[in-house]
Amino acid sequence: MKDDAAPSVPTTAVPFDPGALGALMPMHLHVSPTGHVLSVGPTLAKLRPNETLVGQRFLELFEVKRPMHIHQFGDLLNHGSCLIRTKFRTGHRLGLKGLFVPLAAQHPLLPDRRRSGAARPVLRPNPQTVADPQPAFSGALINLSLGVNVVEAVQRYSLSSADFAPADPTVDMLYLIEAKSVALEESKRLNARLEGARVEAETQAYTDTLTGLQNRRSMDSLLHQLERSGEPFGLMHLDLDYFKQVNDTFGHGAGDYVLKRVSAVLQDETRASDLVARVGGDEFVLVFRGCVNLTILEGIALRIITRLEEPIAYNGHQCRISASIGTTLSSFYQIPAADRMLHDADQALYKSKDRGRARHTVFDPEQRDARS
Amino acid sequence: MYGLVHRALQCFSQDTYGDVVWNKVVAEAGVQVHEYEAMLFYPDHHLDDVLLALSNHLDKTPAQVSEDVGAYLVTHQRMEAVRRLLRFGGATFEEFVLSLDELHDRVKLALPELDLPELEVEAHSGSSFSVLVKSEHHRFGAVLLGILRAMADDFGTLVMLDLGRSTQGSDDVERATIELFETDFATGRGFGLVAEESGR
Missing domain, CATH: 3.30.70.270 (Reverse transcriptase/Diguanylate cyclase domain)
Incomplete structure (x- = not known):
């Protein structure tokens, strides 16, 4: 990396205890370079209550919609950091979206939305820097989110506020959705009452609507x-x-x-x-x-x-x-x-x-x- | 102020004491409004006038009635939306109390013009808190006390509550004090992040 604007190479990697990783990202997946799930965030695990996700192949569990043409896990790794849209392959096919980050690269470059119109919309890790001796830092980390399906998922899987990271505004969003629906209900009620009053006022008016004469x-x-x-x-x-x-x-x-x-x-x-x-x-x-x-x-x-x-x-x-x-x-x-x-x-x-x-x-x- | 607040007082009066009492009370208060609309605005003094007339009619103090209104907001079926919005504050009564700090901003997000009083929570120990009410409307402390009492029941928590005054800078503010005794005193009511649709 000769570009001055490139992020500096981290000198110390941060080792994560799986518990801490789960608390920070309750819907993450840690996947090995071979495409096997190494660990799962507790909330993501709740979406498949009768299954053990750890040990299964990521691509057998999930269908990847974006990026396109992903046939094996290596394709994703080669793709580098990217936005990912995916669905469970079996059961309730809940749609999820999130970020895929290969860990093997020394400094995985994040997709820069500001540059999305540029010739290189997605930055790729340098394939020559792939070797990482620590197994925990190989493979990839995928942090998923329920996106707009959150209301449905909360209901279906009985999620509570403890299932969302405190930094995640999802619970605030649910609060807002609910508060706005209450306000909307009240507005609808008001509209109905005003419409009733309008009709009544019309019948009480003193003019005949057809002829304009008095009534x-x-x-x-x-x-x-x-x-x-x-x-x-x-x-x-x-x-x-x-x-x-x-x-x-x-x-x-x-x-x-x-x-x-x-x-x-x-x-x-x-x-x-x-x-x-x-x-x-x-x-x-x-x-x-x-x-x-x-x-x-x-x-x-x-x-x-x-x-x-x-x-x-x-x-x-x-x-x-x-x-x-x-x-x-x-x-x-x-x-x-x-x-x-x-x-x-x-x-x-x-x-x-x-x-x-x-x-x-x-x-x-x-x-x-x-x-x- | 938003009719939402006026309407809460009206619903409380009607649901607790019936339409006849409500009609007498509004006549007594001389406010010329029988049906407050939640989404319209009404003068603030209506609240005081109606509350005073209702208190006189019931032979209670305005503070007692205000506290009943607070409890009504949490417990009555018709006000389930209020209870649910409050329960978003946390999974335990303690978390709920600590979340009162954010209530003003939360409500502002949904209804920017509602202008609920700002609340400031102080934690003295793991089981002792006080909530300062920053409001020109002096009745709100009593309403908050009613809400806290009912929410403690909702979580199944045993608490002791008190309402006093304290000075903050040059301001004289209301202070609700909360002593937590037992968090699992009784079985609380349930709460899901998304309301179950009726008929399911």
Whole structure:
């Protein structure tokens, strides 16, 4: 070695007691130059509880995936220090990875990852320095690790923290995996709850998603407000005629399109301060704040019916509908109650239907008084 | 602080005393939250308010309740995750106590924003230790005492515990003292590095 950057040759080799070697590297294998296992780390031994690994041939126990083309142990020795990927040949074929270091070389050179892109990715020991008189320092040392298979291996072989070297962060990694899963579970739970809340909020919202009109909840809220304030108002209940035929003949797409057109007409014919709510499939309620003038309301109702009777073109079809309307006024009542008024507007609506549809009927307070 | 801590108090209250008590306690504390979410943040003062309301309701001191919370974290089935994470500290109760030094950093690795108090372990002899609690939240010492008591049971170790105060520099800190009597007093509960999946 003439290169100045080369590591200096160790002047004293460190003799290792097998116990100490096992404590430092609980998953090591010491293999003789002939490829026979001389000693095994205690944790690696636990992975083959019913077998004695010592004395067996390394390549008969393990299939070497990397480096490639290893047919005999000499191939590995010639390869020099290298990353090794391997699997047990029999039983549960757990994958392992680690470092292979020939001991016979005076200074086995470690693979330098920084140079992996260079022309010489792996440094080899100098074959001329192979002779080592001490048998303990011949052959090779392989330090293996469970890598990403650690969770599975810990479970299958009941490993405990004592099976990992204190310098090995595996146990900390297991701790982290577990802590992160707990946090993830909590996050998932939170997401599920938020999703539930979102769905609930949507149903509680005040708008109808199809037409953008207000919904029944919004109508209830306004009527109760008017009930409390005593502000006069007109209440119209509108039900589309022949809408079912449109749906049945041209499909729901046509039905949805018609509903959007209807809502546009209703909004067009009312003031911004009025409320237009879709309260059912083809049912609408209109609340005219501060308006108890029947002439005006009658005019609006007839205009709405006329406009809704204009054919609506959808995909080359002409959708024809109309509307029946029933109206009542808060001034008809001594104490206007929302429920009562909705009921009465509904009665008037059904009178419109009875009279042949496409009509507007004003609720007759005397009829109710006569009945009650 | 992370709702994880608030939620621990909530689960303790609900699992030990029922939903009715919990609802009364949050109303009494005036915190406007019935269900704490572990992964959201809530004001620190909620903890004190709820703890105080719960203590009043149970006619116990806040320290007593805090200690019960600590024991609950280790022993209740619903908090098995906490016990498991604590058991990573070591194979014996003694190792576990010595590992409390690292708890703060360990937790920080998993949940950087949780900010648990730093603990400093002093070993006086092979069987006598004290744990200093470096926290502005003065209740944590009592919670730690509950955790230590329950973990000693978990390992089957007989111990005597005490909570006092001591000064460290200019700070007045809580100090939990631990006397170990018998390490194999009873059979502890098991622990595997990887949790067994239910249904196996």
